[in-house]
Amino acid sequence: MRVLLFALLEIVLFPLQLIGSLVYSFRVRFVNMPRGISGTAYEPYMTRLLLHHIGSRNDGGAERIAPHLPALSPLVLRSMMDTLVLAARWSGFRGSVLAYPGPRPSTMMTFISHRTHFFDSAVAAAAAAGSPIRQFVVLGAGWDTRSYGPLPDGADLRAPAGRGSGEALRCFEVDEPPTQSAKVEALRAAGVDCGHVVFAPTDFNQQSWLASLKEHGFDPDLPTFILWEGVTMYLDDAAVDKTLREVAGLAPGSCVAFDFLSRELVLCRKPFVVLGNYAKYAMKAFYGESWLFGVSTAAPAGERAREFIEARGLALRGFEAFGGEAERGTPLGGLIVAGVPDPREG
Numbered sequence: 442m443r444v445l446l447f448a449l450l451e452i453v454l455f456p457l458q459l460i461g462s463l464v465y466s467f468r469v470r471f472v473n474m475p476r477g478i479s480g481t482a483y484e485p486y487m488t489r490l491l492l493h494h495i496g497s498r499n500d501g502g503a504e505r506i507a508p509h510l511p512a513l514s515p516l517v518l519r520s521m522m523d524t525l526v527l528a529a530r531w532s533g534f535r536g537s538v539l540a541y542p543g544p545r546p547s548t549m550m551t552f553i554s555h556r557t558h559f560f561d562s563a564v565a566a567a568a569a570a571g572s573p574i575r576q577f578v579v580l581g582a583g584w585d586t587r588s589y590g591p592l593p594d595g596a597d598l599r600a601p602a603g604r605g606s607g608e609a610l611r612c613f614e615v616d617e618p619p620t621q622s623a624k625v626e627a628l629r630a631a632g633v634d635c636g637h638v639v640f641a642p643t644d645f646n647q648q649s650w651l652a653s654l655k656e657h658g659f660d661p662d663l664p665t666f667i668l669w670e671g672v673t674m675y676l677d678d679a680a681v682d683k684t685l686r687e688v689a690g691l692a693p694g695s696c697v698a699f700d701f702l703s704r705e706l707v708l709c710r711k712p713f714v715v716l717g718n719y720a721k722y723a724m725k726a727f728y729g730e731s732w733l734f735g736v737s738t739a740a741p742a743g744e745r746a747r748e749f750i751e752a753r754g755l756a757l758r759g760f761e762a763f764g765g766e767a768e769r770g771t772p773l774g775g776l777i778v779a780g781v782p783d784p785r786e787g
Contacts, residue, residue, distance in 0.1 A: 444676055447534035461520030466727070468633055470511040478511055480728045482583030485671050486510075487522075488553040489586075489695040492567035494526045498557070498593050502586030502633055509627035511585065541593075549716075549773060552763045559776045560760055561587075565596040567666035570612060573694040575611065576665040580650060580684075582671040584624060588638050599637055609637065610666075613659055614729040615650050618642040626672035645680075651687045670693035673733045674702045681734050682753065685779070689754030693783035696758060702774040704735035712771055714735040738762065738772040746775055753778040 451458075468479045490507055492498040507513055520670040529539055537544045542558030563585055575629045579585050591597045598610050614621065621642045628635045643653040655661065667688060673681050688697045703725055704710075709717030725731055736749050747757045758780045762772035 443532050443534040444536070447528055447532035447536075450528035450532055451525075454528055457524050461517050461524075464514070465512055465517045465521060468514070468517070469664070470727075473512050476511070476623075476624075477617065478623050478727060479583055479617070479620045480512070481671065481675065481730065482620065483510075483512060485553055486584035489557060491522060491525065491539070492554065492557070494522060494542050495529055495539050497535075497536070497539060498561075499591065500586060502589035503584070505631040505633055506584070506586065506624075506627040509630040511623055520762070546762070546764050546772075548764060550774065553680065555761070555763065556670070556776060559759075560698055561593055563696075563759070563778050564598070564666065564668060565592050565594045567696065568592075568596045568598055573664045574666045574696070575608070575612065575663040577610040577614065578613045578654065578659070578665060578667045580615050580667055580669045582624070583620065583671070584618045584627075585614075585668070585670065587629070587668070588614070589633050589635065599634075610785065611659075611663075612638045613641055613654055613657065614638055615643050615653060616643045618644065619622065649675065650684070661690070665690045666695070667697040669697055669699035670702065673699055673734050674707065675730055675734075677733050685750075685753040685755060689781055690778075691781055693781050695726045695781040696777045696778055697780075698759075698776075700774060700776050702732060703738040703747035703772060705739065705771055706773055707732045713773075722729050722771045736775065738775060738784040740771070742772050742775060746777055750777065750779045754781075756782045 478607050482530060489498065489500050490503045493500040493504055507518055508515055529535065537551050540551070541554055545555070547555035552572075564577070566572065567577065577588070579588065582704035586600050598612055600609055606781065621640055624636065627657070639657050641653045641657040641659075643648075643650050651661070669684070685697070688695065703713065703732065706713040706717050706720070709721065721731060735764050737745050739745065743760050746760045750757045756779065757777065759778035760774075761776045763775060764770065764773040
């Protein structure tokens with residue numbers, strides 16, 4: 442009954458959602474992209490914002506900056522977001538797309554919720570009492586707001602309480618200058634305190650992200666947690682390899698958490714020939730970008746992830762697959778936490 446009521450409400454509200462979607466698409470293409478501001482940054486952000494409004498995952502920072510982001514506006518938010526939230530509330534429907542942490546195995550429709558929960562848990566562990574982590578870096582930060590308020594489990598990157606060291610994490614964000622500038626403007630316009638975050642604008646075509654961080658006070662000798670969300674698929678193999686090897690050169694105990702797509706999906710090979718080709722053309726048409734990087738998820742996916750990580754001088758600390766483990770088919774991609782080994786442990 443709830444599903445039926447939700448569907449009926451969606452039919453009624455669809456014209457408003459269509460208007461909002463058209464305005465949003467126009468602003469991404471003709472406001473964002475000409476200024477060099479990331480368009481793909483909105484994909485995980487909009488999911489987190491929706492989860493916040495539905496009440497599945499608290500993210501006050503995402504809500505506060507929303508009307509100040511270049512592709513969004515009160516019209517877009519009300520017609521796209523508020524109508525969907527109303528339909529969900531009035532019907533009582535909480536399907537898998539609106540769930541947090543989301544179903545397992547995840548699908549193309551639910552993997553962002555899965556990814557969000559995986560990274561939330563990894564960040565919370567880094568911020569927990571007894572953790573050796575002293576620095577937190579969001580690499581390719583986009584509109585990520587984990588540094589600006591409590592995480593779903595209550596951990597707060599701004600506060601030293603409970604860490605044992607008596608010090609809060611040193612927080613850094615790295616991104617292309619146009620995207621980062623737009624984010625800082627949105628944070629300030631929304632009145633979000635960002636004084637504890639060091640922003641390191643980096644033209645990735647001209648400068649190493651690590652060199653940029655060092656210029657902004659980053660200490661490579663301190664254990665560091667690096668969040669690298671929704672980025673690898675847009676880089677070539679050499680760029681991903683270089684980044685992971687640079688992470689491997691950081692202080693022992695440092696970690697990087699990142700996601701990847703299946704190489705079979707990126708290259709449109711079986712079993713993703715149709716889906717891969719559709720996604721490739723859709724991404725190119727809307728964002729002007731293509732998926733470039735992937736790790737094979739052919740069985741056994743977890744072992745392939747381990748081999749990939751270890752070949753770059755890191756140790757696999759955690760792995761989850763999109764779309765289930767290999768025995769149920771070839772996963773769409775995966776989530777990894779990899780750490781810098783401590784020589785004293787081995």
